Amino acid sequence: MRRRVTNPRTVATTILAALVLGLGACSGSEDDVDPGAANPESAAPDYDKALADAPKPLAQLYAQGDALLAGGPEAFEAQLADLRGHPVVVNKWASWCGPCRFEFPFFQSQAAERGDEVAFIGVDSNDSEDAARTFLDEFPLPYPSFSDPDQEIAELIGAGREFPSTAFFDAEGEPTYLRRGGYASEKELAADIERYARSG
Numbered sequence: 001m002r003r004r005v006t007n008p009r010t011v012a013t014t015i016l017a018a019l020v021l022g023l024g025a026c027s028g029s030e031d032d033v034d035p036g037a038a039n040p041e042s043a044a045p046d047y048d049k050a051l052a053d054a055p056k057p058l059a060q061l062y063a064q065g066d067a068l069l070a071g072g073p074e075a076f077e078a079q080l081a082d083l084r085g086h087p088v089v090v091n092k093w094a095s096w097c098g099p100c101r102f103e104f105p106f107f108q109s110q111a112a113e114r115g116d117e118v119a120f121i122g123v124d125s126n127d128s129e130d131a132a133r134t135f136l137d138e139f140p141l142p143y144p145s146f147s148d149p150d151q152e153i154a155e156l157i158g159a160g161r162e163f164p165s166t167a168f169f170d171a172e173g174e175p176t177y178l179r180r181g182g183y184a185s186e187k188e189l190a191a192d193i194e195r196y197a198r199s200g
Contacts, residue, residue, distance in 0.1 A: 045112035047142035054116040057083055061119055064144035066136050068129060073156045076146050079121065080173055087197035088119045088169040092154050093145070094127040095135035097163040099182030104139040106186040110193060111142050118197055121146070125154045125163070168196035 051062050061083065069075060080088060091107055093100040111120045122145030124132045129147065136145075146153055151161065158178050159165035166179040166189075177196035183189045 044108050044140045047112055047115075047140075050112035051115045051142055055086075058086060058115060058117075058119055061121070061144070062115060062142045065142040066140050067144040068124060068132055068136075069144050069146045071146070072148075073152050076121075076123070076153045076156065079146075080169065083119045084173050085171055086117070086119045087171050087193075088121060088173075089193060089197055090121045090123060090157060090167040090169070092123040092125055092148075092157070092159045092163065092165040092167075094125055094163055095131040096127065100164040101135075101139070103164060103183045103189070106183055106189045108139065108141060109186055110189055114193060114198075115142060118193060119143075123148050123153050123157070123159075125149070125151045125159075126161075166192070168192065170197065 047062070047065060051059070054062060061079075069079075071078075089107075089110075093104070107120065107122075120141075120143040122141060122143060124145045125148040127147075127149065132145070132147070148154055154160060154165070157165075157167040157175070159167065159180070162180045164182050166183075167175060168177045168179075170176050177192065179192060183192075
């Protein structure tokens with residue numbers, strides 16, 4: 001009986017393919033952390049310069065950059081109401097989520113590029129405050145995130161337990177689209193902002 005010899009290159013290719021497929025989505029627990037899933041282009045833009053001309057409601061929002069806000073669904077809804085007149089992009093993330101880490105630089109860049117017309121808000125769900133703050137030290141944002149340890153805000157926007165998720169609201173505060181899963185490119189995110197937030 002002939003013994004089957006496995007080509008090491010084939011094994012390596014199979015393992016790499018499995019790892020890439022695993023980046024597609026996160027489930028809802030800290031056990032799914034993938035520290036190797038970082039997007040290499042993660043340098044934060046100069047937010048002060050980029051958002052210097054933001055109108056008052058957006059400037060007030062961005063004055064809270066990197067903050068983790070309490071208050072649950074009520075505070076989140078009040079924030080949406082304060083932003084009426086501007087489209088809003090809400091990104092649900094967690095520090096332990098590999099795809100969240102991968103797409104974060106896209107949100108950093110798009111917030112700097114479009115933040116004078118579009119409001120951005122984060123929702124940090126099913127996460128610890130210490131881990132979230134460490135994550136934001138690595139990936140600073142010009143906008144605040146609402147702490148959502150019990151995923152109540154996630155349920156409110158229809159995101160459930162999928163990580164990451166991004167909800168879009170038009171200038172009247174009406175939901176227009178929910179993206180389940182992460183973005184593979186900034187171009188893809190920019191297209192959804194144009195289609196589901198700014199076109200309303």
